[in-house]
Amino acid sequence: MNDIRFTIDGKECLGKPGQTIVEAAKANGVYIPVLCHFEGLKPVGSCRICTVRVGGRFMAACTQPLIEGMAVENTAPDLEDMRKSLIEMLFVEGNHLCPSCEKSGNCELQALAYRYQLMAPRFPYLWPRRDIDASAPLLMLDGNRCIQCLRCVRACRAKDGRKVFAAVDRSHRVKIEVDKKLAAHLSEDQARRAMDICPVGAILRKETGFAVPIGRRKFDRAPIGSDVEKGTGR
Amino acid sequence: MSKPVIATASLAGCFGCHMSLLDIDERILGLIDLVEFNKSPIDDIKTFTKPVDVGLIEGGCCNSENVEVLRSFRKNCKVLVSVGECAIMGGLPAMRNGIPIRECLEEAYLNSPTVDPEDRLIPNDEDLPIILDKVYPCHEVVKIDHFLPGCPPSADLIWEAVTALVEGRPLQLTYDLIKFD
Numbered sequence: 001m002n003d004i005r006f007t008i009d010g011k012e013c014l015g016k017p018g019q020t021i022v023e024a025a026k027a028n029g030v031y032i033p034v035l036c037h038f039e040g041l042k043p044v045g046s047c048r049i050c051t052v053r054v055g056g057r058f059m060a061a062c063t064q065p066l067i068e069g070m071a072v073e074n075t076a077p078d079l080e081d082m083r084k085s086l087i088e089m090l091f092v093e094g095n096h097l098c099p100s101c102e103k104s105g106n107c108e109l110q111a112l113a114y115r116y117q118l119m120a121p122r123f124p125y126l127w128p129r130r131d132i133d134a135s136a137p138l139l140m141l142d143g144n145r146c147i148q149c150l151r152c153v154r155a156c157r158a159k160d161g162r163k164v165f166a167a168v169d170r171s172h173r174v175k176i177e178v179d180k181k182l183a184a185h186l187s188e189d190q191a192r193r194a195m196d197i198c199p200v201g202a203i204l205r206k207e208t209g210f211a212v213p214i215g216r217r218k219f220d221r222a223p224i225g226s227d228v229e230k231g232t233g234r
Numbered sequence: 235m236s237k238p239v240i241a242t243a244s245l246a247g248c249f250g251c252h253m254s255l256l257d258i259d260e261r262i263l264g265l266i267d268l269v270e271f272n273k274s275p276i277d278d279i280k281t282f283t284k285p286v287d288v289g290l291i292e293g294g295c296c297n298s299e300n301v302e303v304l305r306s307f308r309k310n311c312k313v314l315v316s317v318g319e320c321a322i323m324g325g326l327p328a329m330r331n332g333i334p335i336r337e338c339l340e341e342a343y344l345n346s347p348t349v350d351p352e353d354r355l356i357p358n359d360e361d362l363p364i365i366l367d368k369v370y371p372c373h374e375v376v377k378i379d380h381f382l383p384g385c386p387p388s389a390d391l392i393w394e395a396v397t398a399l400v401e402g403r404p405l406q407l408t409y410d411l412i413k414f415d
Contacts, residue, residue, distance in 0.1 A: 097329065098414035099319050099385035105415065114412055119381035120322050120373050127368060129332035214415070223409055 006070040021061035021072055022050055031225035032074055033083060033112055035090075035199055036149035037062035047090075047149055049083055049112065080116070087112050088121035093172075095127065095144035096200075102209040103201030105217030109147060110200075111224035130175070136183035138191035138206055141176065146202035148174050155197045156190065158182045164194070165203075176202070238287040238400040242274040243307060245300040246327045246369055247293025251318040252276070254386035255290070258393045265393075269400055273310075282310040288399045289314045290392075291378075294324040295370045299363035308376040313399055317392065319385045319414060321372045328369040335367050380405065383414050 003014045008030045015024030020043060025032045036047035045060035052061045053073040061072070073079060090096075090109060098104045112118075130143030148167065153176065156164040164182045167174050186194070195205040214220065244252060252275065258265065271277045272286050289311030295301050308314055319325040330338050343349060343356045372378050382395050391411040398405045 091323075095329075095332065097319075097323075097325070099325065101415075110414055113414070114409065117407070117412065119383060120316065120371065120378070124374055125323065125328075125331075125371065127328070127331035220413075221410065 004066045004068050006066060006068070006072060008072045008074050009076075015066045017066070019066050021052060021059075021064050021066060021070075024066050025061065025072070025074070026228050029229060029231045030074065031228040032061045033115070033225060034062055035108060035112065035147070036151060038151050038155065038197060038199075041151065041154045044150060044154070047086070047147070049086055051079065051082060051086075053079060084116040084118060085122065087116060087118055088123055090147050091118070092121050092123045092125045093128070094147065095130065097144075101145065101201040102204055103145070103198075105212070105214065105220055107201060107219075108199035108224060111219040114219065115223045115225065133178065134206070135180055136178055136186070138186055138188070139178065139183060139194060140204045140206055141178055142202050142204065143175055144202075145200045146176055147200055148176065149199060150176075151197045151199065152176060152194055152203055156194045158185075164190075237268065237270045239272050239284060240269045240274070240288050240290065240396070240400070241272045241282065241286040241307065241311060242276060242290040243292065243303050244275060245291065245293035245303060245321070245372075246296035247318065247320045247325070249275075249292070250386040251290075251292035251321075251392075254384075254389050255317075255392050255396075257389040259389070261393055265396070268397065282306065286311045287313065288396065290317050290396075291315065291321050291372050292317050293320045294327060294372060295366060295375050296327050297363040297365045301366075301375055304372055304375055313379045314372075314376070315380045315382060315395065315399070316372045316378045317382045318387055319383060322381050322383055323371050324369040325385065328371075331368045335365065339365075383412060385415050388413070 004017060006013050006015060008025055013024065013028040022032050022034055022037060032052065033049050035049045037043050037050065043062040045063035048060055050061040051058050053076065054070055098110055104110060132143065133141040150167060152165040153163060153167055158164060162182060165176050165178055168177050169175060191205050194203050242252065256262065272284060273279050273282050289307045291304060291307060291314065295304060316322050320327060324331065339356045344354050380395065382391055384391060388411060394411065395405055
């Protein structure tokens with residue numbers, strides 16, 4: 001099939017049929033921030049951090065397939081400010097105490113806040129009361145940090161295909177819970193993957209915290225997305 | 235010409251940010267040449283004696299005294315800076331924010347296993363500042379002009395910000411200086 005021609009902020013790009021805007025942008029060395037999206041998982045477009053504008057309409061770049069001749073706006077100041085406000089909302093809706101979080105330095109939410117130079121949110125903090133579930137032998141779930149991206153729900157399955165995590169309740173009360181029976185039999189690899197798939201510190205592998213020293217963590221030196229912009233991203 | 239004046243305060247903080255300010259190594263000699271300190275725990279001046287150019291606030295507001303000090307800083311400082319995570323988002327003291335204040339006080343003064351059974355009493359002296367329902371970030375109480383994140387903010391970040399503010403140049407906060415931990 002023929003390549004699809006499209007532009008991002010005026011830059012001529014080529015993509016393949018079936019690719020989403022995020023995937024095609026990445027292949028062309030353009031970073032579109034994502035949070036709920038994870039390569040290899042079916043995108044759900046729940047966080048809207050990847051919102052771009054095409055023909056005056058806002059759309060989630062992680063779910064929108066490429067269309068011939070698309071003119072994608074990615075870095076317009078109003079778009080970037082909207083993304084920043086989404087990050088701020090995620091910070092005030094949970095209890096994100098970076099200094100005491102094991103994921104600090106490797107956290108994608110924090111990394112986006114660094115990239116967007118988030119100094120203090122424009123919204124008041126809500127301080128919800130959330131639960132911690134440390135009943136699973138290898139994992140700890142901290143609802144304070146959960147951003148309900150559903151990456152764990154989509155990615156983590158037992159051998160027979162059953163989901164290890166699930167969203168319960170609705171609206172602002174939605175929370176992620178772990179199937180205690182399945183969690184009791186998770187392998188070391190599965191537990192590690194659950195922690196890695198979580199963009200924040202809501203799912204932690206027990207007993208291995210703070211393994212990487214400050215200065216060598218994922219986002220200590222370079223902003224999130226700089227690997228894509230340099231063309232070295234996967 | 236008189237030197238720019240700096241004031242500092244530690245509200246609901248741990249003094250770690252003040253320690254980080256002192257951690258600027260030999261640059262501290264340059265700082266003394268550059269600025270004059272007014273109200274601050276560093277020189278132990280208790281009340282404002284002149285208008286201040288830059289006020290540095292460590293810690294958030296957990297009681298009525300914190301709010302009073304913060305408001306007096308806003309009144310007396312041309313530029314007010316939130317220094318560190320506690321000032322910016324409440325930090326460690328704000329871990330009590332989801333818990334009703336009565337529950338916190340009962341846990342600390344009545345039910346904790348280390349409380350002397352003869353001495354179960356929630357402090358309620360009129361000389362004590364009144365504890366707030368939650369710990370508030372400074373910018374939810376007064377207008378804050380700049381934010382220096384970190385726990386504590388690095389000495390380099392504080393140095394860059396303070397020198398930029400007293401010299402009247404824009405802050406150059408590079409990626410490696412902005413960290414939330």
